[in-house]
Amino acid sequence: MSLWLCPEVFFVLAGVGLILTDCLSSSGGRRALGPLAVGLALALFFWTAFTSGRPLPASWGNLLVTDGLSAMFKPFFAICLVAVTLMSARYQLGSDEAVRGELLALPFFPTAGLCLLASARDFLAVFVALELVSISLYLLTAFHRAKPASLEAGIKLLVMGGLSTGFLIMGIAWLYAAAGTTEFSRLLLEQAGKPASPALLAAAGLILTGLAFKVAAVPFHAWAPDVYEGAPTPITAFLAVASKAAGFVLLLRIFGFGAFALESIGQVFRPVILTLGIATVTLGTLAALPQRDLKRLLAYSGIAHAGYMLLALGTLGEAGLATVVAYLWAYLLATLPTLIFLNELERIHGSTDMRHLDGLARRDPGPALGLTLCLLSMAGLPPLVGFSVKLAVITTLWNAGETPALVIAVVMAVAALGFYLSPIKAMYWEREPDSIPAKRFPIFLVWIVLLAGLANLFLGLYPRPLVRLAERSLAPHPASFSIPQK
Amino acid sequence: MNHNILLPALLLIPLIGVVLIALGAPAKKTATLASLLNLIPGFLLSGTVLRSGEVLFGPEATPVREVFPVNFLLGIDGLSLPLVWLTLIVTLAAMGVAPKGIKREKEFFICLLMVGLGALGAFLSIDLFYFFSFHEVALIPTFLLIGIWGHGDRSGAAWRMTLYLMLGSLVLLVGLIGLVMSVPEVARTLDWRVLTETLKTNPLAPGTQGTLAVLLLIGFGTLVSLVPLHSWAPGGYASAPTPAAMLHAGVLKKFGLYGLLRLALPLIPMGWKEISWLIGVMLAGNILYLGLASLQQRDFRWLLGFSSAMHMGTVFLGLIGGTVLGVGGALVLMVGHGFSAALGFAVAGEVGQRTGTTWMQDLGGLAKRAPKLWFYLMVATMASIGLPGLANFAGEILIFFGAWSSHPILVVVAAWGVVLSAVAMLRAIRVIAYGPPSKAVENAETPDLIGWPQIWPFALLAALLFLIGLVPAVILGPARPVLERLVSP
Numbered sequence: 011m012s013l014w015l016c017p018e019v020f021f022v023l024a025g026v027g028l029i030l031t032d033c034l035s036s037s038g039g040r041r042a043l044g045p046l047a048v049g050l051a052l053a054l055f056f057w058t059a060f061t062s063g064r065p066l067p068a069s070w071g072n073l074l075v076t077d078g079l080s081a082m083f084k085p086f087f088a089i090c091l092v093a094v095t096l097m098s099a100r101y102q103l104g105s106d107e108a109v110r111g112e113l114l115a116l117p118f119f120p121t122a123g124l125c126l127l128a129s130a131r132d133f134l135a136v137f138v139a140l141e142l143v144s145i146s147l148y149l150l151t152a153f154h155r156a157k158p159a160s161l162e163a164g165i166k167l168l169v170m171g172g173l174s175t176g177f178l179i180m181g182i183a184w185l186y187a188a189a190g191t192t193e194f195s196r197l198l199l200e201q202a203g204k205p206a207s208p209a210l211l212a213a214a215g216l217i218l219t220g221l222a223f224k225v226a227a228v229p230f231h232a233w234a235p236d237v238y239e240g241a242p243t244p245i246t247a248f249l250a251v252a253s254k255a256a257g258f259v260l261l262l263r264i265f266g267f268g269a270f271a272l273e274s275i276g277q278v279f280r281p282v283i284l285t286l287g288i289a290t291v292t293l294g295t296l297a298a299l300p301q302r303d304l305k306r307l308l309a310y311s312g313i314a315h316a317g318y319m320l321l322a323l324g325t326l327g328e329a330g331l332a333t334v335v336a337y338l339w340a341y342l343l344a345t346l347p348t349l350i351f352l353n354e355l356e357r358i359h360g361s362t363d364m365r366h367l368d369g370l371a372r373r374d375p376g377p378a379l380g381l382t383l384c385l386l387s388m389a390g391l392p393p394l395v396g397f398s399v400k401l402a403v404i405t406t407l408w409n410a411g412e413t414p415a416l417v418i419a420v421v422m423a424v425a426a427l428g429f430y431l432s433p434i435k436a437m438y439w440e441r442e443p444d445s446i447p448a449k450r451f452p453i454f455l456v457w458i459v460l461l462a463g464l465a466n467l468f469l470g471l472y473p474r475p476l477v478r479l480a481e482r483s484l485a486p487h488p489a490s491f492s493i494p495q496k
Numbered sequence: 497m498n499h500n501i502l503l504p505a506l507l508l509i510p511l512i513g514v515v516l517i518a519l520g521a522p523a524k525k526t527a528t529l530a531s532l533l534n535l536i537p538g539f540l541l542s543g544t545v546l547r548s549g550e551v552l553f554g555p556e557a558t559p560v561r562e563v564f565p566v567n568f569l570l571g572i573d574g575l576s577l578p579l580v581w582l583t584l585i586v587t588l589a590a591m592g593v594a595p596k597g598i599k600r601e602k603e604f605f606i607c608l609l610m611v612g613l614g615a616l617g618a619f620l621s622i623d624l625f626y627f628f629s630f631h632e633v634a635l636i637p638t639f640l641l642i643g644i645w646g647h648g649d650r651s652g653a654a655w656r657m658t659l660y661l662m663l664g665s666l667v668l669l670v671g672l673i674g675l676v677m678s679v680p681e682v683a684r685t686l687d688w689r690v691l692t693e694t695l696k697t698n699p700l701a702p703g704t705q706g707t708l709a710v711l712l713l714i715g716f717g718t719l720v721s722l723v724p725l726h727s728w729a730p731g732g733y734a735s736a737p738t739p740a741a742m743l744h745a746g747v748l749k750k751f752g753l754y755g756l757l758r759l760a761l762p763l764i765p766m767g768w769k770e771i772s773w774l775i776g777v778m779l780a781g782n783i784l785y786l787g788l789a790s791l792q793q794r795d796f797r798w799l800l801g802f803s804s805a806m807h808m809g810t811v812f813l814g815l816i817g818g819t820v821l822g823v824g825g826a827l828v829l830m831v832g833h834g835f836s837a838a839l840g841f842a843v844a845g846e847v848g849q850r851t852g853t854t855w856m857q858d859l860g861g862l863a864k865r866a867p868k869l870w871f872y873l874m875v876a877t878m879a880s881i882g883l884p885g886l887a888n889f890a891g892e893i894l895i896f897f898g899a900w901s902s903h904p905i906l907v908v909v910a911a912w913g914v915v916l917s918a919v920a921m922l923r924a925i926r927v928i929a930y931g932p933p934s935k936a937v938e939n940a941e942t943p944d945l946i947g948w949p950q951i952w953p954f955a956l957l958a959a960l961l962f963l964i965g966l967v968p969a970v971i972l973g974p975a976r977p978v979l980e981r982l983v984s985p
Contacts, residue, residue, distance in 0.1 A: 391636065428659070
C-alpha cells in the first residue's frame with residue numbers, strides 16, 4: 011500500500027487540490043494560492059528526493075521501473091517545478107490579469123508526467139507520459155490569452171508537438187510490427203546479436219526524430235525560440251530545462267543503455283546522432299549571436315547545449331552517457347536561476363530586451379554578479395561547473411576519436427563567448443539608462459540568483475558531487491539520496 | 497610553523513582583499529595592503545624552497561582511478577619561485593600605480609586583484625585542471641578592465657583579446673586532454689609531476705608527440721602572442737588601463753611560457769624537437785616582423801605593446817635551444833621582461849595621465865621637466881634593449897650562448913632583433929625626452945612624480961631590474977636543479 015505514496019501520485023493530487031482550492035475559495039483565499047503552491051512544490055521536492063529510489067506499485071511493473079536514472083532525475087524535475095511555481099507566484103501578483111490558479115496548478119501535472127517518463131520501460135508508457143506532459147504544456151504556453159505572442163507560441167507548440175508525437179507513435183507502431191514488442195528489455199534481449207531489420211531501423215529513426223523535436227535539436231528546433239519568447243517565463247523555464255532534460259533522459263534510456271542499445275542499431279545511429287549534434291551546436295551558437303532578447307538568446311543557447319549533449323550521447327559509450335547526466339545538472343544550475351532572474355526583469359521592465367540590463371551592476375551588484383556567474387558557466391569558462399562538463403564532452407570526443415565533432419565543439423565554445431559576454435558587457439560597462447524603474451529586485455530572489463551563481467563556482471572547483479551523481483544515475487539500482495528500503 | 501599552509505595563503509590573501517573591497521573597504525588601500533601582505537608568505541616560502549627545493553600543499557594523488565581525478569594540489573619549486581615573485585611584485589607595483597580617484601574604483605581594484613590571483617594560482621597549481629582554470633580566471637576581469645577603463649578603441653580591443661585568448665585556451669585545453677589521454681589508463685593523472693615521471697620512463701609514440709606539440713604550441717603560442725597569433729597583443733595592451741597592461745604583459749603572458757617550460761619540454765621532448773623548425777619560423781617572425789612593425793609606431797603605448805610581443809621570440813629561442821643555459825636564460829628573460837614591460841607601461845601611463853597624450857610627436861623635452869620620470873623611462877627602455885647590467889641582458893646573453901650550438905642562424909636573427917629594438921626605443925627616447933618641451937609637456941601642471949608615495953612602485957621595479965641584471969644567480973640558483981631535470985633526456 012505504501013508503494014502508492016510515490017511522488018507521481020502526489021504531484022497529480024497536489025495539482026487537483028490546487029485547482030479545487032482556487033475554485034472554492036474567496037478572492038482573499040486565492041491570494042494565498044501562490045505561497046501554497048510553492049510550499050507544496052517544495053514539500054514534494056523533498057518527498058521526491060527521499061522516495062524516488064523506492065520501487066513503484068507492482069501493478070505498474072510492466073510499464074515502469076525504478077533504477078538509478080529515474081531515481082536521480084525525479085528530484086531534478088521536482089526542482090524545476092519549485093522554480094516554476096516560484097516564478098508563477100511572482101508573475102500573477104504583478105500581472106493585470108485576474109489571478110488565475112491554473113498557472114500555479116497546471117505545472118504539477120507535467121511534472122508527474124516527466125517523473126513517469128523517467129521511469130518508463132516500455133514505449134507505451136513513454137507515449138502516455140509524454141502526452142500528459144505535452145497537453146499540459148500546450149495549455150500553459152498559451153496561458154496569456156490576451157497576448158498574441160503567447161497564443162502564437164501555444165499554436166506553434168501544439169502543431170510542432172503534435173507532429174513530433176506523430177513521428178513517435180509512428181515509430182512505435184513500426185517497432186511493434188518489426189519486433190513484436192514495445193518493452194525495452196525484451197527488445198534488447200530478443201534483438202541482441204541479430205542484424206537489424208530495415209523496419210527496426212526505420213522505427214528507431216522515427217523515434218529519434220520525435221525525441222529530437224523535444225530536445226530542440228537541429229533541424230527540428232525551429233519552434234523553440236518563438237515558443238520560449240512567447241510563453242510566460244515560468245513556462246519557458248519548464249520547457250527549457252525540465253522538458254529538454256526529459257528528452258535526454260529518454261534518449262539515454264533508449265539509445266544509451268535500453269531498447270536500442272544494440273550493436274546493429276548503434277552502428278547506424280552513432281554517426282546520425284553525432285551529425286545532429288554538430289548541426290545543433292553550430293546553428294544554436296551562430297543564431298544566438300545576433301539575439302537581443304534574452305529569452306530568445308537563452309532559447310538558442312539551450313539549442314547549443316542540446317548539441318553538446320547530443321555529441322556526448324552520440325559516442326554511445328559509458329563516459330558519454332555519464333557526461334550527458336552531468337551536463338544536464340550543470341545546465342539546470344546555470345539556466346534556471348537565469349530564467350528566475352529574467353522573470354523578475356520582465357516584471358519590472360515589461361520585456362526581456364538586453365537593454366534593460368544596461369548599468370545593472372551599479373544599481374544592483376548582487377543579481378548582476380549571480381547572473382554573470384551563471385552566464386559564464388553556460389559559456390563554459392573555468393572554474394565554473396559549465397567548464398567541467400564541457401571538458402567532459404571534449405574528453406569524450408577525443409577518446410572516441412571524433413575529430414570533426416571535437417573541432418566544431420571547440421570553435422563553437424569560443425564563438426559562444428560572443429553572446430554570453432554581451433549581457434555581461436551591458437551590465438558592467440554600458441551607461442545607465444536615464445530613467446530607472448522604481449521597482450527593485452526582491453531580496454530573496456537576489457539571494458537565490460547569487461547563491462545559484464556561487465553553486466556554479468563551487469561545483470566547478472569541486473566537481474566530485476557531480477561525478478558521483480552521474481555514476482549513480484547510470485547504476486542499474488537506485489542507490490541515490492533515497493532512504494534505505496525495508 | 498607549517499609552511500604548507502603558506503601556499504594557499506598566497507591565494508587567500510588577495511581573495512580576502514576582494515571580499516573586503518566588495519563589502520566596502522577603501523579600494524586602493526585594501527588592494528595595496530593585500531598585495532603587500534602577500535609578500536610575507538612569499539618570503540617565508542622562498543626560504544623553505546631554498547632549503548628543501550620544493551613545497552607542496554594538498555591531497556596526494558589518490559591511487560584509486562577516478563572518473564574525474566582532480567586534486568587541489570599546490571606546489572612551488574625553484575622554477576615557479578621567480579615567477580611567483582614576479583607576480584607578487586608586479587601586482588604590488590600595479591596597485592601603487594593605479595590612479596586613486598578612478599571611476600568605479602571598487603570594481604577596478606577587484607578586477608586587478610583577480611588578474612593577479614589567476615596568475616598566482618596558475619604558477620602554483622600542480623593539477624592540470626587548476627593550472628588551466630586559474631589562468632582563465634583572469635580572462636573576464638581583463639575583458640572588463642579594458643572595456644570599462646581602457647582608452648582608444650577599448651571595446652574592440654577587449655573583444656578581440658578575449659576571443660583570441662579563449663580560442664588559444666581551448667586549443668590548449670584540447671592539447672592537454674590529448675596529453676593526459678595518451679597516457680595508458682593505469683597511469684592517467686592530472687598531476688604534472690607524476691605525468692613527467694611516467695612519460696620519462698615510457699615516452700609517447702613520436703607521431704602522438706608531434707600532434708600534441710603542435711596543439712600545445714598553438715595554444716600556448718596564442719597566449720604568448722607568437723607570430724602569427726599575436727594580433728591581439730599590441731592593441732590590447734595599448735588600450736588597457738595602465739595597471740592592467742602591467743599585469744597582463746608583465747605577468748599573465750608568462751603563463752604560456754611557463755606552461756611550455758613545464759609541460760612541452762619534459763613531457764613531449766621528441767614532438768618538441770620535431771616542430772622546432774616551425775617554432776623557429778614563428779619566432780623569427782616575432783623578432784623581425786614585430787621588430788620592424790615597432791619601428792613604425794607613433795604612440796608610445798603601441799610601441800611598448802609591439803616590443804613586448806617581440807621579446808617573446810627571444811624567449812622561445814631559449815626554449816628550443818634545449819640546453820640548461822638556454823632554458824635558464826629564457827627564465828631570466830621571462831622575469832626580466834616582466835619587470836621591464838611593467839615599468840614601461842607604468843611610465844607610459846604616468847606620462848599619458850600627466851600630459852594627456854602618449855602620442856610621441858606631441859611629447860618632447862620630458863627630461864628637463866620631469867627628470868624622475870625620465871630616469872625610469874630610461875631604465876625601462878634600456879632594459880628592453882638589453883643593456884648590460886639590467887635583467888634582460890642577462891637573459892638574452894644566456895639564451896644566445898645556449899642556443900648557438902643548435903640554432904646558430906636564429907641566434908643571428910635574434911641579435912638583429914636587439915638592434916631593431918634599440919633603434920625603436922632610442923628613437924622613442926629622443927622624441928619623448930629631448931628637444932624643446934612640447935605643448936603637452938609644457939602645459940602639464942605636475943609633469944613629474946612627487947614624493948615617495950608616487951615613486952615607490954617605479955623604484956621597486958627598477959631596483960629588481962638592476963638586481964637580476966647584476967646577480968642573475970638569484971633566479972638561476974634555485975632554478976638550476978629543476979631546469980637540469982627538465983632538460984636532461
